[in-house]
Amino acid sequence: MTTETSAPATSDTDTPDAAPATPAAAAPATPGDSTAPATPGDSNAPGEDTAAAPATPGDSNAPGDSNHGPSTGISNTKLAMWLFLGSECLLFGGLISTYLLYKTRRGPDNLAIPTDVFDIPFTSISSFVLLMSSLTMVLALAAITRGDNHGARVWLLATSMLGGVFIGGQVYEFTSFLREGVGFTNNPASSAFYALTGFHGVHVSLGIVMLMSLFVASWQGKLRQEHSETVEVVGLYWHFVDVVWIFIFTVIYLVPA
C-alpha cells in the first residue's frame, strides 16, 4: 500500500472518512470501522508502512508494483483465515468424534437422548436456510467486487438474516428438546449433542456479527470495491461454517443409530 499505485485510490477517500470516525469511536461507528477498511492492505500491517521502498516484505497486496508482494501471492489476511479454518477443522473433528462415540449412550438412568426427540424435517429446513446463506454470501462478494455497494449491502444483510433464521431455529430446537426432557446433563449423548451443535451455533453467531459489521461499514460508505477482500475473507469463514454444518447434520440427523 505504500506504493504510488494504491495511494491515490485510497487516500483521498479514506482521509475524510477515517478522521471523523474516531471521535465517534465509542458509538455505533465502531463495528463498521473495524472491519471496513480491512481491505487487502490490512494484513500487511507491519510491512507496508515501512517506508523503505525497495524490498518491504510486508507489502503483500501490491503484487505488481515495485515492492515485492507476499511471497505466496496470497494476502496475509486471507492466508491467516485459511490457517485458522484449518485449525477449526480439528476443533469440529474432535467434537464430531465425541458425538459419534456417545450418540447412543443413555447413562445409568436411561434418560432420553436427542435422537429420540429430534424433528428431521424441521432441522432440514433450517439447514437449507443456512446453505442458502452461502449463496447470498457469494452474491455479496460478487456485488462488491463489481462495485455495486447497494447490492453488497442487500446480500450481506440477507446472509446475516438467513444465518439469524438458522440460529433462531436452533434456539427453538434446544428449547423444545429441553421441554421434552433432553437436558444437557442427561447423559453423554445429550452432552455431546449440545456441545457440538452449540459450538457450531456460536460460530454462526460470530459470523453474523462480522457480517453485520460489514453491513454497517458499507452503510457508512467505508466498505467499497477496493475492500472486497475483506468480504471475501469473512465469506471464507461463513462458507466454512456452512460446510461444517453439512457434516454435523449428516452425522446427527441422517446417519442412523
Added chain:
Amino acid sequence: MTITEPTTEGTKTEGPLELESGREALAERPLGVLTRPQGGRGWRDWLSTVDHKKIGIMYGVSAMVFFVVGGIEALLIRLQLAVPNGGVLSADVYNQVFTMHGVTMVFLFIMPLAAAFANYLIPLQIGARDVAFPRLNALSYWIWLSGAIFLNSSWIVGGGGADCGWFCYSPNSGVTFSPSHGVDFYAIGLLIAGIASLVSAINLIVTCLNMRAPGMDLFRMPVMTWMLLITQFLLLFALPVITVALFLLMFDRLFDASFFNPDMGADPLLWQHLFWIFGHPEVYIIILPAFGVVSEVIPTFSRKPIFGYTFMVFSGIAIGFMGWGVWAHHMFVSGIGPISVAAFSLSTMFIAVPTGVKVLNWLATMWGGQIRFTTAMLFAVGTVAMFTIGGLSGVTHALAPADTQQTDTYYIVAHFHYVIFGGGVLGLMGGLYYWWPKIFGYMLNERRGKVNFWLMLIGFNLTFGPMHILGLQGMSRRIDTYSSGFGFEFWNMVATIGSFIIAVSVLVLFHNIWKSKREAADLPPPGPDPWDARSLEWMIPSPVPEHNFDEVPTVDGLDEWWHRKYSFDDNGKVVQIATAEEAAQDGSAKGVHLPAPSFWPLVLAVGLPLIGYGLIFNLWLCVPGGLLVGMGIFAWALEPVDDPDATHDHHHDDDDDDHDDDGPDDAELATAAAAPGDSNAPGDQQGGE
C-alpha cells in the same frame, strides 16, 4: 542505502509535520480512554509495544520466571522423595506440586521460551521488519501471560493447584476425586494459554510464508526458522484438539455434563485420546525449536555449512507428520486392543528414523570442522548426546511388552526428562548463549557459561539417570513417598542431590547474566557478528535496531550472510572477502516507518481471566470480562495500525522520496484500520471458544 544527514530526531513529539490538521486526534485517543501510546521509553513502552523483538524478550523473561517457579516445585518433589517416608509435603500437596510442576514447565516455561526465540528470530532470519500481524503478536503474549497467571492463581484463590497430573486423566480430574478448584484453573488456564499459542501460530506461519525477503526461498530459510515453522503448524493443528478436551472437561466440572464421568456411562478413554492427540505433537512442539537451535549453533562453531540441509528440513517435516500417528503409545496399557498396539508400536519405531537422520547430520556437520567449544556449542553437543539417550529409551517404550512394564514407573519419568530437559532445555539454553549478544548487545561470560553448562549437565544426569534404575526396580511415579527396604533409597538421594546441582547451575546462569552485564561496560561491544555466523540476523547491529534491517537484503542462497563474508578462490579454498563489520548494515537508517504501539491487546488479554474467574466462581464476573474483551476488539479495530506521529522523521532513502510525502499517511490509514478487521477474525472466534 544512503542516509541523508541525521539531524532532527524525535520529531514525533514536536507536532504534526506533514499531517493535515485534525489528524492527530485520530491517533491520540481512539476511544477516549487510553491515550495512544507513543512508544517512548519506560514501562508504558513495554506494555504497549508491538515490536516482535520486545515481545520476544518479554516471552523469554516470563518464561524464566516460570522456570524458577516450576524449578522450586521440582525441588520440593525431590526433597520429599530424598529419603523414605519423607514428610516435607502431604500426599495431597504432593499431588498438586507434581502436577503444577509438569504444567508449568511444559506450558509456561519451554513453550514460551521457544516462542521467545520464534518471535525474535523468525523475522530476522527471513529478512523481515516484523511479523505479519504485530498487534496480534502482542495479543498472543499478553493472553499467554494472563493465562499463566490465572493458572497459578489457583494456589491462592482456587484451594490449591490442579492435582490430577499434567495429563489429568479422568476420572481423577472429575469433581469426585478432585473437589478443589485446581482442575478448573487447569482447564481454563490452559484454554487461555491455548488461544495465545493459536494466534501466535497463525501469525508466525503467515510471517514465514509471506514476509520473506527477496530471494529468500523456502529452502533458503535457516534450519532454525524451518523447525520453528513446523512447530507452528503442529501448534495450529494440535491446539484445537486439546481445546475440545479442555472445554469438555470444564463442562463436566462446572456444568455437570457427562463427557468423562464413567458413572454416567462416559468413556474415560476419550480424554486420553484427545489429550494425547494433542500431547504427542506437543512433544515435538517442545523439541523442534531446540533442534533448530542446535542446527544453527553446530554449523557456526564447526565452520561448516549444515550437513544435508534438505535432509534436515525434510526430516523435520517428517517428524511433524509422523508425530500425529504415534499418540496411542502413551496408552498401551489402557486396553486399546492388539491391532492398535501393534500399529502404534510400529509407527513409534519409525519416528525414530527422521530423528536419527538429524543426529547423524549434526555429527557429520561437526566431522572435519574447525570446532570451537564455546558455551553455546557445548550446550548444542550436550543436547545431541542427551536427546539421543532419551530417544533410545523412547524406542524401548515403542516395544509394547516392555512398555507394559515401564508404564507409570520412574523409567518413563527418566525418559521424558531426557528428551524434554536434555533435548529441549539444554538446546534452548545453548540458544540463549548463542543469541544473547545479538539480543542484548553484550556477551555472556564464557568461563561462567561453561561452569553453568557442566553443572547443568552433571546435575541433569545425576537427577534423571538414576530414575531409569528406580523405574526398572519398580518405583512407580506419582507416589508421594516410599518405604525403606525396596532398594530405592540410594538412587533417590542421588537424584535429589542432582536436582540441587541443576538449581545451582541455573543460579550460575542468572549470576552470569548480571555479572556479564556489569563487565560489558569495560569490554568492546560484540559487534554485529561475534561468532562468525551464517544467517541474516548477524548482518545487523547488536542489539538489533528497532527497524531490524536498514535495507531489506536480497538473498542469493543458503547461508547468505556467510557468503557475503567469504568466497572461494580458484583452488576452492575459502577466502574472506569482507569482514563482518564491512559487510554488515550499520543500523543507521532513518524514517523507517514501523507499526505503532497499542494498549488494546493488553486490555483484551485482561478480560479473558476475568471470564475464567467468572465461570468458576460467579457468572456475573463474566460480564466485565466480556465487556473488556469486546471493548478491546472494537477499540483495536478503530485504532489505526500506524500512528502518523510516530517515528516518522524525514530521512528516507533517496529512492522512496517520491511518495514520502503523501504515501505513508494514506497507506497507513488504509492498512491501519484494516488490520483490525481481519485480525478480529481469528481473535473473535477464539474469544468464543
